[in-house]
Amino acid sequence: MPATIRDVARLAGVSPSTVSRALSMPGVVNPTTRARVMAAADSLGYAPNKAARGLITGRTGNIGLVVPDLANPFFPSVVKGVQARAGESDVAVFLADSDEDATAEIGLVRALAKQVDGMILCSPRSSDQELIGLAQETNVVLINRLVEGVPAVTFDNEEGMRLAIDHLVALGHRRIAWVGGPKASWSSKHRIIGLYSAAHDHGVELVPVGSFQPTYDGGMAAADQAVATRATAVVAYNDLVAIGLLSRLHARGISVPDDLSVVGIDDIAMSRMAHPALTTVRLPKQKAGRLAVELLLGLLDDPDPGSISLRGTLHGELMVRESTGVAPDPARP
Amino acid sequence: MPATIRDVARLAGVSPSTVSRALSMPGVVNPTTRARVMAAADSLGYAPNKAARGLITGRTGNIGLVVPDLANPFFPSVVKGVQARAGESDVAVFLADSDEDATAEIGLVRALAKQVDGMILCSPRSSDQELIGLAQETNVVLINRLVEGVPAVTFDNEEGMRLAIDHLVALGHRRIAWVGGPKASWSSKHRIIGLYSAAHDHGVELVPVGSFQPTYDGGMAAADQAVATRATAVVAYNDLVAIGLLSRLHARGISVPDDLSVVGIDDIAMSRMAHPALTTVRLPKQKAGRLAVELLLGLLDDPDPGSISLRGTLHGELMVRESTGVAPDPARP
DNA sequence: GTGAAAGCGCTAACAC
DNA sequence: GTGTTAGCGCTTTCAC
Numbered sequence: 001m002p003a004t005i006r007d008v009a010r011l012a013g014v015s016p017s018t019v020s021r022a023l024s025m026p027g028v029v030n031p032t033t034r035a036r037v038m039a040a041a042d043s044l045g046y047a048p049n050k051a052a053r054g055l056i057t058g059r060t061g062n063i064g065l066v067v068p069d070l071a072n073p074f075f076p077s078v079v080k081g082v083q084a085r086a087g088e089s090d091v092a093v094f095l096a097d098s099d100e101d102a103t104a105e106i107g108l109v110r111a112l113a114k115q116v117d118g119m120i121l122c123s124p125r126s127s128d129q130e131l132i133g134l135a136q137e138t139n140v141v142l143i144n145r146l147v148e149g150v151p152a153v154t155f156d157n158e159e160g161m162r163l164a165i166d167h168l169v170a171l172g173h174r175r176i177a178w179v180g181g182p183k184a185s186w187s188s189k190h191r192i193i194g195l196y197s198a199a200h201d202h203g204v205e206l207v208p209v210g211s212f213q214p215t216y217d218g219g220m221a222a223a224d225q226a227v228a229t230r231a232t233a234v235v236a237y238n239d240l241v242a243i244g245l246l247s248r249l250h251a252r253g254i255s256v257p258d259d260l261s262v263v264g265i266d267d268i269a270m271s272r273m274a275h276p277a278l279t280t281v282r283l284p285k286q287k288a289g290r291l292a293v294e295l296l297l298g299l300l301d302d303p304d305p306g307s308i309s310l311r312g313t314l315h316g317e318l319m320v321r322e323s324t325g326v327a328p329d330p331a332r333p
Numbered sequence: 334m335p336a337t338i339r340d341v342a343r344l345a346g347v348s349p350s351t352v353s354r355a356l357s358m359p360g361v362v363n364p365t366t367r368a369r370v371m372a373a374a375d376s377l378g379y380a381p382n383k384a385a386r387g388l389i390t391g392r393t394g395n396i397g398l399v400v401p402d403l404a405n406p407f408f409p410s411v412v413k414g415v416q417a418r419a420g421e422s423d424v425a426v427f428l429a430d431s432d433e434d435a436t437a438e439i440g441l442v443r444a445l446a447k448q449v450d451g452m453i454l455c456s457p458r459s460s461d462q463e464l465i466g467l468a469q470e471t472n473v474v475l476i477n478r479l480v481e482g483v484p485a486v487t488f489d490n491e492e493g494m495r496l497a498i499d500h501l502v503a504l505g506h507r508r509i510a511w512v513g514g515p516k517a518s519w520s521s522k523h524r525i526i527g528l529y530s531a532a533h534d535h536g537v538e539l540v541p542v543g544s545f546q547p548t549y550d551g552g553m554a555a556a557d558q559a560v561a562t563r564a565t566a567v568v569a570y571n572d573l574v575a576i577g578l579l580s581r582l583h584a585r586g587i588s589v590p591d592d593l594s595v596v597g598i599d600d601i602a603m604s605r606m607a608h609p610a611l612t613t614v615r616l617p618k619q620k621a622g623r624l625a626v627e628l629l630l631g632l633l634d635d636p637d638p639g640s641i642s643l644r645g646t647l648h649g650e651l652m653v654r655e656s657t658g659v660a661p662d663p664a665r666p
Numbered sequence: 667g668t669g670a671a672a673g674c675g676c677t678a679a680c681a682c
Numbered sequence: 683g684t685g686t687t688a689g690c691g692c693t694t695t696c697a698c
Binding site for chain 2 (some may be wrong): 002047049050051052054055060062070071073075076077079080083084087090092093094095096097099110111112114115216243244247250269270272273274275
Binding site (some may be wrong): 337338339349350353354357381382384385386387388389390 | 674675676677678
């Protein structure tokens with residue numbers, strides 16, 4: 001049985017309230033008593049029971065984190081960032097994987113909501129309406145999604161896509177294919193906007209190639225259509241798709257980057273390990289996790305939504321690797 | 334403010350205890366009252382406060398899970414398994430990432446211990462002594478580690494290595510290199526035992542090639558030494574190492590599997606996507622997570638350690654892919 | 667600066 | 683079968 005506040009009080013010869021104060025409001029207690037309490041506390045290995053404290057303060061010291069699929073390498077990075085930042089503030093993290101299911105997602109949030117001070121929803125699958133509803137019931141911070149009135153950490157997708165297009169245009173590409181991800185995805189929409197805007201500014205052509213699963217298999221499925229566009233470069237919805245593309249292109253004997261350049265988005269660990277190594281727009285995933293925790297913690301300390309920043313926007317960075325090269329000479333057969 | 338048990342009691346016209354009973358001991362309450370309570374409960378959207386319940390029952394309905402590094406693709410799979418099984422029993426999961434730090438690991442466990450019914454430690458970095466200590470203070474289930482008296486889920490490493498060796502021997506390989514992982518690792522020890530035993534039984538030679546980081550870079554670092562052994566096949570500590578190997582071999586112009594066969598262990602998602610696709614021993618990672626939860630739950634229901642099985646051993650499965658082929662003709666120059 | 671008392675939301679005896 | 687009482691470990695008035 002772990003030691004309780006009473007055990008400490010008895011050992012230190014003070015009342016439980018004094019122990020409580022010594023631990024959570026240092027300034028207000030006599031330094032001598034405080035020292036005695038501290039000594040007693042750690043001689044007993046005492047640590048306060050968060051649940052009991054939460055019952056009275058209304059703060060549990062825990063947060064919840066919901067991700068759509070841990071098997072997608074994007075998310076573990078975000079989780080790591082959340083963990084790291086939460087740990088620094090001595091906050092524990094409940095993790096839930098919704099398995100891409102919007103209904104499950106809402107359920108998980110509801111179930112967890114009672115035991116946490118707030119929740120971080122990463123790339124939520126739920127509708128704006130549902131998210132707004134949740135945000136009313138509990139403190140919510142979104143990652144990778146913008147919903148009216150809900151605090152969020154997002155990546156600047158428009159800018160990221162511009163980075164990719166600038167790079168390809170500089171290499172001489174004039175006809176660029178876009179292998180799209182899930183149609184409903186918030187990121188998808190914004191990436192497309194950035195892509196078209198950048199392509200327009202450069203006066204180059206952007207050829208959309210449908211909508212695919214944001215997975216390796218999605219990329220495999222898209223490859224032949226991408227080739228058929230006769231574009232000299234392809235931007236993929238994410239790295240997983242790009243790697244699937246690489247694989248199918250290799251199987252077809254199409255050389256990357258000699259025949260076709262490929263750019264991904266995310267910079268998951270696997271991208272560096274691909275053949276050829278994948279040029280991609282790195283998204284600061286861990287940082288997003290950290291920032292989300294910070295927003296959430298800020299929200300808790302000061303629930304007045306006006307006085308703190310509710311938004312964090314993170315910037316991508318182009319990682320040039322071997323999957324992109326100069327556009328093939330159009331004069332070639 | 335969420336509804337409390339009293340709100341429900343008032344609305345249903347019964348006492349709080351009746352509500353409590355109606356919810357957690359259905360059989361013991363009058364069906365009519367029960368119905369009334371249920372109606373009241375969900376009209377208020379009532380859900381019991383787990384923390385308050387835990388305070389009195391001593392059971393929180395939560396478990397903790399500590400992994401050494403979520404960025405290693407092995408672990409997210411285990412986490413998914415834990416999540417899935419825990420969810421089925423309506424148990425929430427605290428996740429902590431120790432960042433490969435044994436000290437942090439112990440700290441995380443201690444911090445979490447108060448708020449959970451038990452902990453699952455996946456591939457723990459701590460010493461046997463420390464783990465035994467923890468197991469005395471709280472319910473612990475280990476994954477990927479065997480310590481006297483502590484419940485655990487492990488993979489049959491010996492058998493897995495035999496699978497790999499059998500496969501290579503059947504392809505004609507007679508000299509096989511082993512690229513080892515961290516020396517202190519429990520898995521490492523058992524893999525080596527299996528490897529030598531299988532090699533001995535087949536009368537083939539096993540050549541150890543030092544000890545490397547269990548990462549892609551570790552594999553890159555090991556490749557040249559592996560080649561220098563003049564073995565015709567390499568078994569790597571894990572898939573990440575094997576993929577690093579593949580990469581460096583490719584850079585050196587050594588063809589896999591024509592010049593050298595490579596076998597990994599784990600079957601992480603990336604292995605299928607490698608070039609050539611990696612032959613590997615699949616470890617049922619999700620299953621390990623599920624099983625660990627089951628052992629833990631069993632432990633809670635029946636703390637008598639004698640009456641339930643404290644051990645689960647999972648079996649690997651050989652996935653033959655393109656990175657292995659027949660041994661090159663030794664007569665060749 | 668410190669102690670006593672009350673109570674957070676819930677369940678577990680114990681009566682009836 | 684149901685209500686009453688007490689109390690889990692903690693913090694927080696409110697006295698002193």
